[in-house]
Amino acid sequence: MDYEILHKPSYALARIRMNAREQIQAETGAMVSMSDSIHMETSTRGSLFGGLRRSVLGGESFFVNTFTAEQSGEVTVAPSLPGDIEVLELRGETLMVQSGSFLASTLGIEVDSQWGGARSFFSKEGLFLLRCSGSGLLFISSYGAIHRIDLGRGERYTVDNGHMVAFDESVGYDVGRSGGWKTTVLGGEGLVCKLEGPGRFYMQTRSEDAFLNWLAPKFPKR
Template sequence: MKTEVKGGLMKGLKRSVLGGESFFINTFEASGEGGEVTVAPALPGDIVALEMTGQPLLIQSGSFLAATTGVDIDSKWGGSKTFFSREGLFMLKATGTGTIFVSSYGAIRLIELGAGQKYTVDTGHMVAFDDTVSYNVGKSGGWKSTLFSGEGLVAKLEGPGRFYMQTRAPDSFIAWLAPKLPGNRE
């Protein structure tokens, strides 16, 4: 195992501070006759291996798990449209060729969007999508329901391209679990 700041100091800082990922990248390489590396996400759910063939992929921070040599991970400004999103202002952008592994809380569902096809999803359910998919983040209803119902914001996606969503949202689990923890009971 080799631990390094992949891409240099500035790229490591950008990935860490803006993208929510580690400053350091661990590289595992077999010595001799092969080997095996096992990785696991923090939350229970699916892990999906996606083949990168040169088409950039945008990944929600926290969904990136691992990648093979040839895949470059950088942070990408999500724009002001992500300002109020629970998931943050920055996403990860994967480029290059190889295999990337993304994880979720719950199952990962693939949605293939045709040209001009639209899909609306809670921002807490996003995992990854092709950079050919355009998106805007907005409120799910009126401002009153957005601020007081706990529904939050939704992403309005438009194809063409692939979109991966998770069937559960970590924020919902935390909201359910927190009152049940010792010291939080009435």
């Protein structure tokens, strides 16, 4: 299996070439095109309860599509919003992926919904993270371009919740106000994710919420 990411970073498209009997799983709706030699099967990934948990708790689709190459062929996948795709090769590592940023993965990656607890209860981007672990290729997507930052041990960094994409499990995080209540309400920044290294994290250069808030006043009111 090999891949290439086309049209980065604004309208990224992942082109995945598979040999016979190779498989990849993707969120429903992610597939753009595929060869005639590729067979697609829709399932709840493991069990009915697992599908429900991913849908209700993880904010992801209830179903996933598994693509199997009966002969050599290709599949192309893309996110629903204009943005970027990053491919990460996990070797027994764990990555926490913001709900909505999981695009696809090889079958060696286990994707599990994780309750974020009070830390993410007020998160603008949803209540839950996806815990992606194992060995294989993980395709994550964003609205806007993806920017990586590496944090040293004890190094702290603050990111607006709407710009989070993914981070290593080793990175500590907490959701809170950007400052005092006056700053939070009047400063336009809202709630933020406070990170502490070591580890890497990925953020997106645009926020869907910010765009929708900008767009709303443009529509005429009745």
